[in-house]
Structures are given as structure tokens and as C-alpha cells.
Amino acid sequence: MPYRRLRQVFYIVVATIFLALPARAESSEPIAVVEKLHDKLISVMRQAKELGYAGRRDALMPILLVSYDLPRMARVTVGRHWKEMDDGQKNALIEAFTAMTLSNYASRFNGFSGEYFETLGTLETPHGHMVVQTHIVTSDEKIRIDYLLRKSGNGWQIIDVFLKGTISELAARHSEYMTYVRDHGVDALIEAVQKKAASLAEMR
Numbered sequence: 001m002p003y004r005r006l007r008q009v010f011y012i013v014v015a016t017i018f019l020a021l022p023a024r025a026e027s028s029e030p031i032a033v034v035e036k037l038h039d040k041l042i043s044v045m046r047q048a049k050e051l052g053y054a055g056r057r058d059a060l061m062p063i064l065l066v067s068y069d070l071p072r073m074a075r076v077t078v079g080r081h082w083k084e085m086d087d088g089q090k091n092a093l094i095e096a097f098t099a100m101t102l103s104n105y106a107s108r109f110n111g112f113s114g115e116y117f118e119t120l121g122t123l124e125t126p127h128g129h130m131v132v133q134t135h136i137v138t139s140d141e142k143i144r145i146d147y148l149l150r151k152s153g154n155g156w157q158i159i160d161v162f163l164k165g166t167i168s169e170l171a172a173r174h175s176e177y178m179t180y181v182r183d184h185g186v187d188a189l190i191e192a193v194q195k196k197a198a199s200l201a202e203m204r
Contacts, residue, residue: 030130030149030156031119037067037158038117038134041105045112053201057106064105069150069157070098076159076170077177081186089186096193103200114139130156133165 040063044056051059064070074097075082075090082090120133130149135142148160160170180189 030122030132030147033067033149033156033158034132034134034147035117035119037063038119041109042112042116045109045115048109048111053106053110056109057102057201060105060109061102064102065098067158068101069152069154069159070094070101072150072152072157072159073097073170073173077173078181078186078189079174079178081178081181085186089190092190093186093193096190096197100193100197100200103197107200118142129159131162 044059048056071094074094115136115138118135118137123131132147132149134145136145144165146162146165147158149156150159160168162168177189180192
């Protein structure tokens, strides 16, 4: 399948999740996953200055590794190229993607100004996944953040985040990584993701 067509199909699938959602469904387990993550984020934000970047990263690591299916997300970002990669490349990409995710959270949640999270409810997708709808409330606005969760042998885990309810972080990453692999190759992508994680650490 040509690259452009593959990317179009990926976006159609993501859009279908939200356009074809049935009525609201109650599910305490996916909500619990997201709320535990939010509780930890607020706790770390409250201590952000005392912890520093490294302390925030270390404090968030356990909850992020449990809450997110990062190996699956890393695999999705490179699409069809995953099957072409050897085990060393796959492991390196997962490690780099995980490091970047941890660094991103540690650098992003670096202070506290009274923010809090609200859980709005859940939606079940046609594929049996769950969407947990939330807001982060600041002094100025409410920002919509929806989490897509999938149940596997490890229980419910987040596999995508939708900013403002519609902007898929995984779709954006997929588009970026597919283009990079096409132009530079898998090894160059892994190196670029590693450098991104390092640059976030330097920004603190």
C-alpha cells in the first residue's frame, strides 16, 4: 500500500473512533487508570520545584509505565516499517519512545498554579476500546483531554491521547515518524527520538 494511502487510512480509522461512538458506557476500570495518573500528575506538579526535572521524571516513571502501553504505541508510530525492523531496532525504538514520553511529561508538568482534573465520563468504541473524557481546569480555561484505552493482558492501558478531544497525539507522531523513516531510515529515526528525549531533559 503506498505511503500516502496508508496515512489516509490511519486518519480515517482514528476519526471513525469518534464519529461512530455509541451511547455512553460506564466503566470504572479505565476511569481508575486515568484518575490514578491524574492524581500522580497533580502530586508531582505540587512538588515540581523541589523535585526538579530528574525528580519529576523518576516520580512519574512508575505510573506512566503502567498507565500507557508504550511498546504498542511505539509500534504504531512506524506502521508497516515495524515488520521490516530487526529485534534490536524494535527494542531501541521502544526504549527511545519510552524515554521521550517520560522526558516530555517531566518537562511539561513543571509547576503548579491550582490546576485540577475533572473526569467527564466514558465512551465505548466500536472496537471495544474505551475513551475516558476529561478536562484539566486552569484559572483561565478548561482544556479537553481524552484518553483512548485498550484492554490487554496487562489490563486497561492508554494507547492514545486526544488534545481538545480531537487532536490525536499518536496520529501526529505516526505521520512524523513515517515521513522520517521514508526520508532517512529507521536507524536515523531512533537516533532522532533519542536526541529529542535528551533535548527535553536539557530544557528542564
